[in-house]
Amino acid sequence: MHERADAALWDVVRLSRPSRVAGVTMAGFRAHETTPVTLRLIPHPAVTLALVFGAGSVTVDEATVRRQPGSLVAGLGFGPVRVRRPENFECVQVRLSPVVARAILGVSPADLYGAVVALDDLWGREAARIRERLADVSSWEERLALTDALLTRRREAGAPVDxxxxxxxxxxxxxxxxxxxxxxxxxxxxxxxxxxxxxxxxxxxxxxxxxxxxxxxxxxxxxxxxxxxxxxxxxxxxxxxxxxxxxxxxxxxxxxxxxANEPFLAIDDIAWPTRGHGVRRGTTEPAELLQLHR
Structure with a gap:
């Protein structure tokens, strides 16, 4: 069952300062619907990392293939993909410039091209530990800081591109x-x-x-x-x-x-306000939740 677009309510929160890793942006999302909702993933010029925590997992539909990862990674240039997220969904979504994606993820972006994969397949048990830590902390500010520290550590240990x-x-x-x-x-x-x-x-x-x-x-x-x-x-x-x-x-x-009618794209200029596309829907202060009707 698909929920009406104008019935959805999102909380969006972003870091109060830039990430310590150049080429990394992130935002926290919480959806209040009590029924699952299907969203279309639109390709973006970044590798997308969705750190899902709390109850439930997302389901990824690619043509006739259906998978249910915990957290997921969407590589550059993936084809038509729909994601069915659970009720009361919460995640930290990270956009990784492909310049830093290899160092942070530990695999070449070429290995992820056109694909959406479970983070567990890349990071093993570390993915589950991150999910638990995000669920344990009490505020979005702490979750975003924790995520930033994780990405900084992995970036420093990884190999840079030329x-x-x-x-x-x-x-x-x-x-x-x-x-x-x-x-x-x-x-x-x-x-x-x-x-x-x-x-x-x-x-x-x-x-x-x-x-x-x-x-x-x-x-x-x-x-x-x-x-x-x-x-x-x-x-x-x-x-x-x-x-x-x-x-x-x-x-x-x-x-x-x-x-043009994709509701989630309208959130981009709130979650990532430096994009420069001219879509201006609202602003957030540090660690302040923004309620947005899709």
Whole structure:
């Protein structure tokens, strides 16, 4: 059974200061519904880590495959995925820049490309211990601080990506996905083949696909902000509206009009207010809960 979108009520809380790890953002979520709700995961140019705690587990539906992880990790560029979350759901959601994802997760983002996996499969018993610790602390401020300390420790112990690869990723993000791959290679003094190989192995997808994902992300949030699809196509560097339609369908399995009505995307500028997409729904003070009707 699907709950009406306007009946859902979320609490959203974010860190009072930036994470100690550059490229990491996080937010706490609590949903008050007493019945399960299914949400569509929209691909994002970050590896997503959902640390679920308390009672219940999320169920991930991918075509005919259904899995029930505790906490989960969504790699870059996953296809159409729906997540059915339990009643009274609580989690800390973390967005990891692919520049730091390998060090924190302990696996290459390339191994997670297009997939949603259980955190237990990556971290073993540590995933269960984290879930217990998050449930034991009494405040969101403590939970976010605990999560930040965990990520900082893992980042310091992990292997960094090449500085040239990190630079190329930042250029793609800053350009909103519009920079050409051959230009990136020329600016680095690398061959196109060398850039493709290093970038793909360390970031998790080829540079051209990375640019396509970043461009799609910007377009999706402009659609949610209420902009006309034709204008979004022009502003985000698509050849025409049909080009935008094909990209949105490829990433989500639904049309731009459906993406425009995705309620959870409207939360992004509250939970991660520095995104810069212009979707402004509200603000939170440190450790203050925001109640948001979807």
């Amino acid at each position: 500085p040239e690869v990190a630079w190329a990723w930042r250029r793609i993000v800053v350009s909103r996905g519009l920079v050409r791959v051959d230009r990136l290679a020329a600016e680095l003094g690398w061959s196109r083949k060398r850039l493709w190989s290093r970038f793909h192995s360390q970031i998790g997808l080829p540079p051209k696909r990375a640019a396509k994902l970043v461009r799609f992300d910007g377009a999706a949030h402009h659609l949610v902000a209420g902009q006309d699809a034709a204008r979004v196509a022009a502003d985000c560097g698509y050849t025409d509206q049909s080009h935008l339609h094909r990209d949105v369908m490829a990433f989500t399995g639904v049309t731009p009009a459906t993406v």
